[in-house]
Amino acid sequence: MLSENDVEPLFDISALYRHYAALEQSIQVNEQSTKTTYRSPVNFIESMQKPRHRWFPYKEGFSPSFVEDFLTAGVSIKDGLILDPFSGSGTTALVAGEKGLRGLGYDVSPLTDFVARTKAVTMSAAELNDFKSHLEGFAKSALDKRAPTPDNETVNRYFEPVVLDALMRVKGYYLQIDCPKAKSLFKLAFLTAIEPFSTHRKAGNGVKKKTNYSFLESSQDSIRVLKNFILEKLEMFALDIEQTSRFSPPKFLQQSCLGSALPSEVEDVSAVLTSPPYANCFDYSKIYMSELWMGDFFSSKMDQKNFREASVRSHVHATWSDRYTEFGVPVVDDIIRPYIETQKLWSPRIGSMLSGYFADLGNLLTNLKPRLRSNAKLGFVVGNSFYGGVAIATDLLLAELGRSKGYVVEEVRVYRGIIPSSQQYQKLGNNRKYMRESMVVLRRL
Numbered sequence: 507m508l509s510e511n512d513v514e515p516l517f518d519i520s521a522l523y524r525h526y527a528a529l530e531q532s533i534q535v536n537e538q539s540t541k542t543t544y545r546s547p548v549n550f551i552e553s554m555q556k557p558r559h560r561w562f563p564y565k566e567g568f569s570p571s572f573v574e575d576f577l578t579a580g581v582s583i584k585d586g587l588i589l590d591p592f593s594g595s596g597t598t599a600l601v602a603g604e605k606g607l608r609g610l611g612y613d614v615s616p617l618t619d620f621v622a623r624t625k626a627v628t629m630s631a632a633e634l635n636d637f638k639s640h641l642e643g644f645a646k647s648a649l650d651k652r653a654p655t656p657d658n659e660t661v662n663r664y665f666e667p668v669v670l671d672a673l674m675r676v677k678g679y680y681l682q683i684d685c686p687k688a689k690s691l692f693k694l695a696f697l698t699a700i701e702p703f704s705t706h707r708k709a710g711n712g713v714k715k716k717t718n719y720s721f722l723e724s725s726q727d728s729i730r731v732l733k734n735f736i737l738e739k740l741e742m743f744a745l746d747i748e749q750t751s752r753f754s755p756p757k758f759l760q761q762s763c764l765g766s767a768l769p770s771e772v773e774d775v776s777a778v779l780t781s782p783p784y785a786n787c788f789d790y791s792k793i794y795m796s797e798l799w800m801g802d803f804f805s806s807k808m809d810q811k812n813f814r815e816a817s818v819r820s821h822v823h824a825t826w827s828d829r830y831t832e833f834g835v836p837v838v839d840d841i842i843r844p845y846i847e848t849q850k851l852w853s854p855r856i857g858s859m860l861s862g863y864f865a866d867l868g869n870l871l872t873n874l875k876p877r878l879r880s881n882a883k884l885g886f887v888v889g890n891s892f893y894g895g896v897a898i899a900t901d902l903l904l905a906e907l908g909r910s911k912g913y914v915v916e917e918v919r920v921y922r923g924i925i926p927s928s929q930q931y932q933k934l935g936n937n938r939k940y941m942r943e944s945m946v947v948l949r950r951l
């Protein structure tokens with residue numbers, strides 16, 4: 507099969523670009539920057555410097571200051587709910603909580619749901635003291651109880667045997683902690699150690715062998731280094747809990763935001779700030795596979811299958827039954843999908859994935875509308891994609907979708923340009939401007 511780079515467009519796709527141009531005539535496109543270096547709303551580095559946000563490195567997460575800015579500009583919040591239907595590590599709802607507002611986040615991933623809930627923990631002085639005594643106990647422990655290794659040989663092979671043994675001893679330790687809050691904090695610290703102690707790192711849509719991995723020779727070395735790493739994290743958690751005690755804990759639900767109806771918790775929403783997975787074929791169940799298995803979120807292949815099927819159709823690793831077909835975008839179904847299906851791309855499912863992606867988002871926008879306050883503001887951060895030599899302007903198409911569902915499109919705010927790896931990108935000419943990461947701002951009147 508040809509790679510994406512080798513494919514020549516078979517027919518004239520100019521109707522699509524005319525459609526984009528017409529949309530740009532009726533939508534305010536505000537370019538903050540088109541440089542590929544400009545700081546994006548998704549800024550992992552900033553998160554790693556902020557209390558609570560820094561507890562788990564979720565590279566796909568928002569920067570907290572971006573959420574702050576959104577919640578202070580043009581939003582009448584009062585006691586309304588701040589919702590993130592694709593909440594990931596929970597940044598939107600956590601920032602809402604820091605501002606004393608009600609936050610709610612949904613995510614299909616059991617890992618990110620756990621991360622977000624744990625980051626939202628609050629403790630009384632007595633609970634915090636108890637947690638600190640668990641830290642002392644851990645520091646002194648010989649870690650002689652070992653948890654069983656995951657039932658997934660691929661994941662186990664991402665660790666040196668002595669390191670895997672040390673990790674399972676840490677897990678054996680936290681599994682016997684009675685206090686649920688302390689146990690979750692230990693588990694989160696354990697999860698943050700997975701990538702740094704692995705022989706592989708996250709790269710693109712999977713993992714790659716590290717070139718700079720330093721081997722730990724003995725079992726004692728592994729236990730000592732890992733224990734220090736975990737202790738450092740736990741001490742940071744304790745410090746952050748102490749220093750952010752005036753915090754309204756948000757709520758998180760581990761479930762899909764798609765479907766026939768939203769649960770009753772979603773009511774009186776004054777703002778939505780979210781970032782759905784981009785339509786770029788990234789599969790979160792694969793990228794975070796080690797954490798999902800090591801943390802017992804997955805214990806069989808079925809768990810991964812269920813996760814994939816519940817997620818938005820942004821990747822090609824599941825076979826979805828046709829769903830929400832009535833909610834899509836005509837130009838995607840009538841031009842983009844048939845065009846993509848004539849191309850011999852690396853997966854024959856990309857056309858249907860794109861149709862499905864917009865149908866899923868259309869379903870969400872439709873279900874959300876009756877739960878929003880009038881004048882509620884919605885921000886969707888999206889990255890555009892590129893397949894078969896064609897720019898998929900998710901931002902404009904989502905704005906069009908929002909308008910068709912009765913929202914007002916306030917603006918498409920462009921944050922940065924994206925350069926696809928495909929050489930065909932050069933042939934886009936002026937249409938290269940569509941390769942970007944932006945926020946689509948909608949309003950419910």
Ligand SMILES: C[S@@+](CC[C@H](N)C(=O)[O-])C[C@H]1O[C@@H](n2cnc3c(N)ncnc32)[C@H](O)[C@@H]1O
Nearest residue numbers: 567568592594595597613614615762763817818
């Ligand atoms: C780009 S990330 C969001 C990151 C988030 N803004 C943060 O600050 O951490 C997108 C998230 O959407 C989740 N997701 C995918 N399909 C979903 C669905 N149907 N319902 C809810 N969440 C979903 C993924 O698991 C992923 O965590």
